[in-house]
Amino acid sequence: KAGVTQTPRYLIKTRGQQVTLSCSPISGHRSVSWYQQTPGQGLQFLFEYFSETQRNKGNFPGRFSGRQFSNSRSEMNVSTLELGDSALYLCASSSDGLALRYEQYFGPGTRLTVT
C-alpha cells in the first residue's frame, strides 16, 4: 500500500506570495491532518479534515487554510507569506476518527523556504 505523498517536496517563495501544498493520503484513509515543524516551535497542529470537513483547527492565523476533496486528497494554502512561515509542513492521514485516536501516517513533508 502506498504511503502518504506530499508535493512538492521543496519550495522557495518570496514574502507576500501565496503557496499551495498538496497531500495524498493512504488509500482508504478519510482523515488528513496538517502540521508545521520548525526548530524553534517544534511540531504544531494546523488543522484536521475528515470527509471534506474541517473538524479541528490549531492556533494559526487565517492566512493558513486548507481543504479536502471527495477522494480525501488535501491541500493547504498559505497566503501573504512571511519569513516566519519557513518550515517543514507535514501531512498525516489516519483511517478514521479524530487524529489522536487513530494511528497517523506521516508523509515526508514539504520544505518551504520564504525569502
Added chain:
Amino acid sequence: LAKTTQPISMDSYEGQEVNITCSHNNIATNDYITWYQQFPSQGPRFIIQGYKTKVTNEVASLFIPADRKSSTLSLPRVSLSDTAVYYCLVGSSGAGSYQLTFGKGTKLSVIP
C-alpha cells in the same frame, strides 16, 4: 490548552532500557496519549498509544498513571537504530476547538 514537557535530550548505551517521560496537563479526559519517533528528513512514525495503565507492543511499552498527568515511553534494549527524536502527542479542548499538542521532543542518542 494542554502543555507538555519532555527532556530535551538523553543518552543511552546499546542494550539498555530507556524511559522517556512526558508531563502533560489539561489533556482531554477521553483521548489517547500517543508517542511518535522521527528520524532526520522523515515524517514522524507512530510508536505506541494508550489511554491508561500500561500498553505494550512489539517495540515499546507505555505507562500512564491514573491521573494521566504524565506518560512514560519505555524502549527495551535500545540499539543504534533507535537514535531519533521522540515526541508525545496529546489532545485538549480550548479556544472553541479541539487541539492536538506535540511535546517539544526528546533527542535520544544511543552510544555503541
